[in-house]
Amino acid sequence: MIKTALRNLFRHKRRTVLTFSILSVGIIYYIVLQGMLDGFEFESIRNFIQLESGHLKITAQDFNPETFEGKIANYPELEKKLREFTFVKGIAPRLKIIGTLDNSIDDYPVIIIGIDPEKDKMVFQLNKYLTEDRLTHEGIWIGTVIADKFKVKEGDYLYLTFKGKEGSIVSQEFEVQGIIDCPSFINNNLLVYAPLSTINEIGGFKGEISEISVLTDNFQKSFLYKEKLSRNFEELKISTWQEEGKDFLSISQAKKTAQYVIIFFIILIGIIGTTNTLLIAVFERIREIGTLKAIGMTDKEILRLFVTEGVLIGIAGSVIGVAVGALLNAYFVKYGTNWSVLLPKDMNWGYRVSGIIKSSWNLTSILVSLFLGPISTLIASYIPARRAKKLTPAECLRWV
Amino acid sequence: MNTFMLLFLLSQQVTPESILDHIRENLSYSTSRFTAQIEIRKGKRVLTKNFSGYSKGDNFYIEFTNPEDRGVKYLKLRKDLYVYLPDIDDVVRMSGDMLKQSFMGSDLSYEDLVQEDPLRFYKPTSLSDTAIEGNSLYVLELEDTTGTAPYFRIRMLVDKKTKTWVKEELFTKSGRRLKEVEALEYRAIGGKYYPVAIIMKDLRLKDSYTKFVMSDVSFDTPVPQNIFRLEFLKK
Known part of the structure; x- marks a missing residue:
């Protein structure tokens, strides 16, 4: 049966190739797109943890993430207690304040982050994206978009203005010591890093901090570690990186929906293409079907023949689609795609990625693709096969 | 006689505290009515609001x-500031960080606007004499x-004669001059001198100022009672 089906397919090479090519293109698109989206997600999560959240974030229960009101007062004591947990690998205290940056000509609203540079390195990897990894008492690090706005470079000076603890306005000149160019919109566009000790001193914050970021031994156990810490620090609010990044992680959910839409269209392409090819084949070979029936081929065998032809088209489409898709994906995994033109640094589109983004391997999409072709064409070939089955030998032979 | 003269002269002596008290007293009133215009300049753009x-x-x-901006209304009730926005037909309470924002795009923040008697926080530290364009000033x-x-x-x-401020420069603790406010015109209203035109400059910005000009102002006169209620904002 398979031999006959194969022979029939080879008799109409052009039509067969065209049908499974459509299917293959759909599958290639699916594999490559999945790899890219997975690459975006993987890099985005890694960058979010390394540049914005750490594995866990500890704040006061009354901390307001919009105004940064509600601070932690007893940090040294908390740090000591946190170090007793063996899974805690890094602790970074940060003080967040809303302020402005100016050069006496223009001003720009920013979020000032007071950091302890040495402790911060234990949790965050900002230094990887800094032009110069130096932060002295009167120095600041600014994002690349902010630097472009003020047209400043390392060694230039800018004023930082904010309200101190008691409400009085503080304004001081700082030296730009490093410029951050990283895959995080907020870091490039909004944040200014200054030494925690300086901000504390000039703002009169008396050692208060806004949050403690924690690096653990395993980022996948963040919820478990959160529970452990929550039991010991009931007066504090502890959140995982997943909770901190829920906004951009919701994009992944949308991605899954898009994935189903793509699968649906591939099935649709397979069904329409195969149905069309086999329906034409039925009409073209109607006299041949009559002869086959006249020499004793049963209705079931006719049905099976056409279904087999359909499934073979599906297998060919899937195999070629997966092979080409995997090859293309391998290229994107190794060399990545440069998205700089499409993703400007001053545009926030959720994912924490920029420049060249490497794709990932998505084994599920490859496995799904292998079965997608044959299954869709199996469904599609049933209608023309049933039509061929219903015809009587006399009808077939009278067909002009 | 000599003692009496000495006491008289001491009572007439100008001290930094007496000047500050006079300035605060001159700016205090129980009620007011006003019609005014704000001119806001940001770079080349100039906006005028009434x-x-x-x-x-x-x-x-x-x-x-x-x-x-027709129909935009502000109401300050005790410590709270409310704004009615006709576009959304709703009242918004300004709180927290919103108070740090600029009032209608001017150099004045909402916090500056709701500040009651801002000079009450200050104590004089020095007093000296100067003269600018022939005017004797402290x-x-x-x-x-x-x-x-x-x-x-x-x-x-x-101003030595009227004991009214003609210019204020506002500094941070580190000595940075942040703002400058200048009184452009004073008018005698009900026995007091009131600055009816002032210009405020945010010195962190180039080519930026906010000018307030009061065209009609009266103090300590009856004002409608029903307007100082939240329900009135939506009417």
């Missing part, structure tokens, strides 16, 4: 009348003693 309103004690009511230096005033130091130029 408003009218009333005040009573610490509360005030402002309604904008220029076509772009230079009064004030410093925040409470740690809660927005600006740590104020340098004020005060």
Whole structure:
């Protein structure tokens, strides 16, 4: 049966190739797109943890993430207690304040982050994206978009203005010591890093901090570690990186929906293409079907023949689609795609990625693709096969 | 006789405290009615807005009348500031970080706007004499003693004759001059001298100022009672 089906397919090479090519293109698109989206997600999560959240974030229960009101007062004591947990690998205290940056000509609203540079390195990897990894008492690090706005470079000076603890306005000149160019919109566009000790001193914050970021031994156990810490620090609010990044992680959910839409269209392409090819084949070979029936081929065998032809088209489409898709994906995994033109640094589109983004391997999409072709064409070939089955030998032979 | 003369002269002596008290006294009133215009310049762009309103004690009511902002109303009730936005037909309470934002795009923040008697935080630290364009002036230096005033130091130029301020420079603790306010015109209203035209400059910005000009103002006169209620904002 398979031999006959194969022979029939080879008799109409052009039509067969065209049908499974459509299917293959759909599958290639699916594999490559999945790899890219997975690459975006993987890099985005890694960058979010390394540049914005750490594995866990500890704040006061009354901390307001919009105004940064509600601070932690007893940090040294908390740090000591946190170090007793063996899974805690890094602790970074940060003080967040809303302020402005100016050069006496223009001003720009920013979020000032007071950091302890040495402790911060234990949790965050900002230094990887800094032009110069130096932060002295009167120095600041600014994002690349902010630097472009003020047209400043390392060694230039800018004023930082904010309200101190008691409400009085503080304004001081700082030296730009490093410029951050990283895959995080907020870091490039909004944040200014200054030494925690300086901000504390000039703002009169008396050692208060806004949050403690924690690096653990395993980022996948963040919820478990959160529970452990929550039991010991009931007066504090502890959140995982997943909770901190829920906004951009919701994009992944949308991605899954898009994935189903793509699968649906591939099935649709397979069904329409195969149905069309086999329906034409039925009409073209109607006299041949009559002869086959006249020499004793049963209705079931006719049905099976056409279904087999359909499934073979599906297998060919899937195999070629997966092979080409995997090859293309391998290229994107190794060399990545440069998205700089499409993703400007001053545009926030959720994912924490920029420049060249490497794709990932998505084994599920490859496995799904292998079965997608044959299954869709199996469904599609049933209608023309049933039509061929219903015809009587006399009808077939009278067909002009 | 000599003792009496000495006491008389001492009572007439100008002290930094007496000047500050006089300035504060000159700016205090129980009620007011006003019609005013704000001119806001940011770079090459100049915006003009008109408003009218009333005040009573610490509360005030402002309604904008220029076509772009017609119907926008502000109401300060005790410590709270509310704004009615006709586009959404709703009242928004300004709180927290929103108060740090600029009032209608001007150099004045909402916090500056709701500040009651801002000079109450300050104590004079020095007084000296100067003359500008033939006018004899005092230079009064004030410093925040409470740690809660927005600006740590104020340098004020005060007219010797009327004991009214003509210019204020606002500094941070580190000595940076942040803002400059100049009185362009004073008018005698009800026995007091009131600055009816002032210009405020945010010195962190180039080519930026906000000018307030009051065209019609009266003090300690009756004002409608029903306007200082939240329900009135939506009417």
